[in-house]
Amino acid sequence: MKYLFVFLFFTTSFIFSFQKDDPKTVNSTIKVSGVCEMCKSRIEKGTIKLKGVKYANWEIISNNLSLIYNSKKIKLDSIKKKIASLGHDTDKFKAPIDVYERLPECCHYKTSSIH
């Protein structure tokens, strides 16, 4: 009986583990403009907190945002729209000027280079 307990502990985890074969789970990489660690933190935090987004990682150098999300719960366009609303340009949606202006000095990717 007690061995069953240990076994249960372990097997419950595998319920979560077959997301790979799930057709709703989509991997995608998009370009997001940004230049620094603060941009990285803003882009990733804003994205991961969206319902349906499982994973978000933005690379400063390449400006690539790698995403894994549930396509039933969220569309790629709404992710891009959200990122733009935080002040970072994407291919489809551009950041509103006033939001961009309010970003900290170091995040002004239109005028400064990657640092």
Next chain:
Amino acid sequence: MNFFLRIIFLLLVIKSYSQQYLTGKISYINKENQTINLEGVSIFWLDSSVGVISDQNGFYSIPLEKSTNKLVFKSLGFKNDVIIIGDLKEYNHIMTEDLNELDEVVLSKRKNTIQKSYFKTQNIVNVSSEELLKAACCNVSESFETNPSIDVSYSNAITGVKQVRMLGLESPYLLITEENIPMVRGASQVYGLSFIPGPWVESMQITKGTGSVVNGFESISGQINIELKKPVNDAPIFINVFRSGMGRNELNFHLNKKLSSKINTIFLVHADNNSSIHDNNYDGFLDHPTFNGFNLFNRYQLTDLENGIVSFLGLRYMKNDKEAGEDAANLKLKRMAWKSQINTDRFDSNFKLGYVNPNIPYQSVGFQMAYSTHNQNSFFGIRNYDIKQNSFYTSFLYNSIIGNTLNKFKTGLTFSYDDFEEFVDSNQINYNRIDKSIGGFFEYSYDNLEDLSLVAGIRYDIHNTLGSFFTPRLNLRYQPFDKSVFRFSIGSGRKASNIFSENQEIFSTGRTINLVNRNGNFYGLNPEKALNYGLSFRQGFNLNNQDGDITIDYYVTDFDNQIVVDWENQGELSFYNLDGKSYAKSFQIEVDYSVSNNINFKSAFKNYNVKKQYNSGFKQNPLTPKNRFFMNIDFFSPKNDKGQQWKFDFTYNRVGKQRLPIHADQSLYMGWSPSYTLLNTQLTRVFSEKFEIYLGGENIGNYTQNNPILDSDNPFGTNFDSTLIFAPIIAPMLYIGVRLKL
């Protein structure tokens, strides 16, 4: 001395064999047409592992390579260049700016050698290998002198072994792992840390209080994880030679080789020896043992990043023979001399495999397996202690997320098997025991990426002698402001106490052993069980444009059951189950501050209230200082063009008074040891990236305990005692060492 001279000679030979160098300067031309020197450019031979980085003036120097003459220049924000060097001995290079093809980030800020994070949920201090260099000698048990989280004490005057403590509790209450495999435990409890050579260590993570459930239920006051050198990261050849004024010699040799594009191997060789005899306090006993030992370690690393696989295979063997006791050759004894020998050998093998799904980076699987056999044969006068432990450990770990990466979990299984065989004392009583356990764990962690994170874990273990039980643990982090962080932790832990192995110093006394309870599973005693909880607060500040921080910690360990090791009565040592209260409360306030870019200052005050119910009353633990004060200053000069540099380090330790168990020969102390000061220092001259010499002194304030061995004239009598040690035995010790990276 011969040994040392031979080593120096060997080094000179190696030095003269060393290759010729290509040197030069790297710069670029900016938009205003100025030539700017470029720091931090990676320069390496195409398809080889030999690489260097240009210094702040753009200079570089790289050994010539026979196999290739194509040199690569690489730097963030510049185009990569491959240049055919030919017969040149000097080559200046001009890089071209390129902002479109950046593929690497190089960060070049000097990191602190002891790092405390604002973002980790647990109270973890990371100690880098650079920090370990400050305590030049020699093994891990001796490397905590510059670290305020861990205290070092001496357990007896015969073997000179140093014991580590955290939160006021001795090392058996810590879980000491090597790359997350439980390591220093059971038979290796006392000497285990001293068998890990310092230069083998890449980094250490010290967790205060309750840690993770992943590595088992055994940790009570904290965890120390030791990461060893990995084949991929280390220099191709490393040589270190050490010699101390007390006759200790150490030699380290590391060889790193690339076997294929995916497989690397490293050979780590360590040898130590001390054959000189010192009796500076004229008690007839050697102040330190003579010894001979070596450690060998060969590990392989497979890295296949495309498929997300990293794997390690390690094989390791060590042997160490110590001899201590009376200096029979110089004493004209009418009786038999009191001698001691401790002979240990150990074999370790381990295999690890990690897999990260390249498409789903938050999913990973880890598997590890370790087998070891540890064998100690020893005698102390007419008392005997032999222990053999065969150990097998395996664990499987799975990492993934729930919903998104803000919610992660770890789950897995561990299995451990330990087979102990002991022969104890002059009548060679035989104790055999097998411990088997299987456990499952689940650990959930949440992080809102801003002010809150938590790690909540639970494990369930089925143990053949401890029974079946849950171990819950919780860690919380709250960061209301950028530089203020609170941490709270609570959790339980339990362990089977190996009373003889953990208290081996008993054999270097004339005390008789009393085993009082007789119904439990371990020597008739019950398992130890405790709850640990604590709160830590850290506040960062900026003063004169330099960063600093203040940390305040308060931790409590409350024992449900403990094996009371009772030294209170002269001539005897009793082990019994706790009947009443036992706790360890520790308070620490620590200030770290960079006085300037070149000077770091660390200071800590610690108060330990460690009390338990003895048969003779509720008392403070003996030989545990109530108060300690610690201060460390380290200074390093800026590197010049050739990479030359001075480093200086100084540590001040004030050790408060300690309660002494009653012994007629220590009656002048009236039950309390005097407080004293310990000073250590070290100076390093870096001649180049490849070569440095260091010089240091331990206990340079020259404080020693006057009469460390009680009743040393009658070592076979019941009043003989070498364990009531509160201060160093050895007067100032000077040492010198050399490090060479090729």
